[in-house]
Amino acid sequence: xxxxxxxxxRGVRKSFGKTEVLKGIxxxxxxxxxxxxxxxxxxxxxxxxxxxxxxEEHDGGEILLDGDPVGYRMEGGRxxxxxxxxxxxxxxxxxxxxxxxxxxxxxxxxxxxMLGLTKVLGKGRAEAxxxxxxxxxxxxxxxxxxxxPYQLSGGQQQRVAMARAVAMEPRLxxxxxxxxxxxxxxxxxxxxxxxDLAASGQTMLVVSHEMLFVREVSHHVVFMDQGRVxxxxxxxxxxxxxxxxxxxxxLGRFHGLLGGRAE
Amino acid sequence: MIDYHFDxxxxxxxxxxxxxxxxxxxxxxxxxxxxxxVIGLVTAYARVSGRIWLSAPMRAYVEFIRCTPLLLLIxxxxxxxxxxxxxxxxxxxxxILTLSLYAGAxxxxxxxxxxxxxxxQYVEAAKAIGLRPWQRQRYVVLPVMFRxxxxxxxNNLISLFKDTSLAAAIAIPELTFTARQINANTFxxxxxxxxxxxxxxxxxxxxxxxxxxxxxxYASIR
Amino acid sequence: xFDTSMQPGTxxxxxxxxxxxxxxxxxxxxxxxxxxxxxxTIIGTIFGVALSYGWWWLRALIxxxxxxxxxxxxxxxxLFTYYGLALFGINVPAFWAGVxxxxxxxxxxxxxxxxxxxxxxxxGQMEAAKAIGLRFGQRLRYVIVPQAFRRMLPPWVNTGLExxxxxxxxxxxxxxxxxxxxxQVVARNYLIIDFYLLATVMYLVINLIIAQLGALLERxxxxxxx
Numbered sequence: 001x002x003x004x005x006x007x008x009x010r011g012v013r014k015s016f017g018k019t020e021v022l023k024g025i026x027x028x029x030x031x032x033x034x035x036x037x038x039x040x041x042x043x044x045x046x047x048x049x050x051x052x053x054x055x056e057e058h059d060g061g062e063i064l065l066d067g068d069p070v071g072y073r074m075e076g077g078r079x080x081x082x083x084x085x086x087x088x089x090x091x092x093x094x095x096x097x098x099x100x101x102x103x104x105x106x107x108x109x110x111x112x113x114m115l116g117l118t119k120v121l122g123k124g125r126a127e128a129x130x131x132x133x134x135x136x137x138x139x140x141x142x143x144x145x146x147x148x149p150y151q152l153s154g155g156q157q158q159r160v161a162m163a164r165a166v167a168m169e170p171r172l173x174x175x176x177x178x179x180x181x182x183x184x185x186x187x188x189x190x191x192x193x194x195x196d197l198a199a200s201g202q203t204m205l206v207v208s209h210e211m212l213f214v215r216e217v218s219h220h221v222v223f224m225d226q227g228r229v230x231x232x233x234x235x236x237x238x239x240x241x242x243x244x245x246x247x248x249x250x251l252g253r254f255h256g257l258l259g260g261r262a263e
Numbered sequence: 264m265i266d267y268h269f270d271x272x273x274x275x276x277x278x279x280x281x282x283x284x285x286x287x288x289x290x291x292x293x294x295x296x297x298x299x300x301v302i303g304l305v306t307a308y309a310r311v312s313g314r315i316w317l318s319a320p321m322r323a324y325v326e327f328i329r330c331t332p333l334l335l336l337i338x339x340x341x342x343x344x345x346x347x348x349x350x351x352x353x354x355x356x357x358x359i360l361t362l363s364l365y366a367g368a369x370x371x372x373x374x375x376x377x378x379x380x381x382x383x384q385y386v387e388a389a390k391a392i393g394l395r396p397w398q399r400q401r402y403v404v405l406p407v408m409f410r411x412x413x414x415x416x417x418n419n420l421i422s423l424f425k426d427t428s429l430a431a432a433i434a435i436p437e438l439t440f441t442a443r444q445i446n447a448n449t450f451x452x453x454x455x456x457x458x459x460x461x462x463x464x465x466x467x468x469x470x471x472x473x474x475x476x477x478x479x480x481y482a483s484i485r
Numbered sequence: 486x487f488d489t490s491m492q493p494g495t496x497x498x499x500x501x502x503x504x505x506x507x508x509x510x511x512x513x514x515x516x517x518x519x520x521x522x523x524x525x526t527i528i529g530t531i532f533g534v535a536l537s538y539g540w541w542w543l544r545a546l547i548x549x550x551x552x553x554x555x556x557x558x559x560x561x562x563x564l565f566t567y568y569g570l571a572l573f574g575i576n577v578p579a580f581w582a583g584v585x586x587x588x589x590x591x592x593x594x595x596x597x598x599x600x601x602x603x604x605x606x607x608x609g610q611m612e613a614a615k616a617i618g619l620r621f622g623q624r625l626r627y628v629i630v631p632q633a634f635r636r637m638l639p640p641w642v643n644t645g646l647e648x649x650x651x652x653x654x655x656x657x658x659x660x661x662x663x664x665x666x667x668x669q670v671v672a673r674n675y676l677i678i679d680f681y682l683l684a685t686v687m688y689l690v691i692n693l694i695i696a697q698l699g700a701l702l703e704r705x706x707x708x709x710x711x
Binding site: 267326327329330331332333334335338339342343346425426428429431432439442443446452453456459460463464467468 | 553558559561651656671677678681693696
């Protein structure tokens with residue numbers, strides 16, 4: 001079964017009260033792929049990402065990670081919610097980087113990375129420290145190991161958050177608009193780390209408004225509109241041949257950024 | 264387990280007493296809060312004046328009151344003042360004096376924080392239209408400060424009302440004292456204390472609700 | 486008034502005479518305070534966590550308890566407990582009746598403060614803790630509680646001060662703590678001002694020490710900013 005997608009979503013639905021945010025999402029992410037979700041705000045991208053990591057429970061359809069349903073198990077044809085411990089174990093296989101960094105303010109950069117390694121993966125402190133400093137060096141923060149989050153810039157905090165997520169060696173890494181809360185001059189350093197991770201073969205599912213990055217780095221681009229997948233394909237297909245008026249007008253906003261190639 | 268037969272007749276026979284006692288406590292709290300607000304306002308201005316000889320003693324007063332048990336203060340004033348030949352205060356006046364000094368310290372803290380939280384732009388705008396210093400305080404700073412501090416003032420009123428129960432210790436016939444007397448005379452322990460507790464609770468939450476309504480009227484100003 | 490010679494009727498002489506009664510009063514004040522603070526901190530923490538994360542019926546129950554206890558004067562709680570326990574044939578010494586009542590009061594405050602502190606930790610912290618796979622207990626222990634603790638401190642220290650001051654109310658049910666032992670001494674020697682001042686100073690010292698310790702702890706956690 002080497003052909004089995006790492007993440008497979010089938011008809012995923014999610015409502016908040018009366019508003020249906022996801023109206024049946026089908027999506028696949030294969031081992032080593034970078035898949036980007038684009039679309040206007042409110043199109044359901046972030047909600048889908050949160051469903052994958054069980055920060056929200058989807059109401060219908062299924063999300064399979066390596067063939068196992070996420071958050072539920074089937075028992076006699078009915079969905080049964082998994083126990084707290086099983087859910088946590090599933091989450092540990094999926095990493096997530098947030099828009100607001102969400103570093104733990106009472107821990108240093110290194111301790112932020114070490115927490116999951118020691119408490120979830122059960123590694124010893126010495127080993128965890130070694131892994132943590134390795135990843136902090138990889139994101140260019142070797143000498144900031146002992147700093148607390150408030151002593152770091154936004155871009156540095158976001159790089160620590162990425163080290164924290166990737167150090168867990170997740171099967172899949174989720175990025176939720178990770179550059180949206182950053183000052184413009186700090187965006188590049190964060191995107192650089194993401195590019196580096198993608199090049200190393202990390203499987204990634206990315207929600208982003210950085211169209212240039214999406215176009216350069218993704219293997220597959222998914223355009224979401226009003227809770228549905230409106231178009232998907234390679235970056236070239238999506239960016240060169242937008243099938244719908246809505247995708248055209250969405251991309252139109254980024255023309256300048258795409259190198260003025262639209263004329 | 265002993266079986267206890269409730270006899271609420273005790274309460275209905277003493278209803279007048281209890282209600283009067285409650286009103287007395289409420290009165291003590293309101294009067295003390297009013298005097299305490301004046302003390303608090305004056306000391307708060309002294310503390311933000313930037314003059315150390317004014318602010319230091321006022322800070323000491325606030326810290327002293329905050330760290331001293333109210334019951335001790337009550338006894339100190341009640342038994343201590345006559346030692347200085349100050350004998351014209353009866354026990355109720357002596358209690359009001361104590362509770363006012365006590366409230367003053369807490370209100371000082373509230374008003375100081377309120378004064379500190381007023382945005383500078385207001386004062387600058389007031390300067391810009393040519394208001395003189397006392398006019399800036401009277402028409403800009405104070406009205407804003409009172410709206411900011413209103414929730415804390417209402418919390419203090421509720422605390423003070425609960426604190427009036429300590430007046431029982433010098434035999435002022437407020438609710439706790441009255442309840443204790445009925446308890447001693449009839450030994451209907453449960454009825455008496457359940458009633459007293461309920462009366463305190465209802466009064467506290469009534470005050471809280473009423474004051475929240477007033478707060479909401481001014482909520483448009485932040 | 487502040488005659489410093491060691492004659493009967495002078496403050497120093499009478500204070501020396503009364504030293505053991507006052508020390509024992511101080512001991513009762515301290516022990517009842519410490520007991521109350523320990524009990525209230527333990528139960529209040531459990532209640533506070535339940536108030537934040539419990540099932541709805543548990544939250545409603547504890548909310549009711551907290552709101553009831555905060556609307557009744559401590560003195561009434563003490564008198565009610567003292568007379569009430571005796572009525573049900575539970576013969577506890579006045580000291581314990583007082584400690585129970587004070588603890589019930591302080592528990593409500595600790596629980597409410599903890600709930601507020603937990604609520605003030607941004608939601609993203611819980612999500613980030615989930616995202617790295619920590620289980621519920623681990624999320625509380627390693628992420629939420631250390632952050633909530635910092636915000637808990639000032640109100641917790643305040644509750645401590647309230648408890649120390651509140652122990653004076655035990656004098657009303659005959660517990661010979663510092664205030665009542667002072668009154669007993671004064672009843673013998675009539676040095677009202679001197680001995681009330683002495684008691685005041687003792688309370689001031691205890692409370693200033695508590696406040697100082699609180700400030701010290703707060704500084705220890707000053708790295709916690711957002």
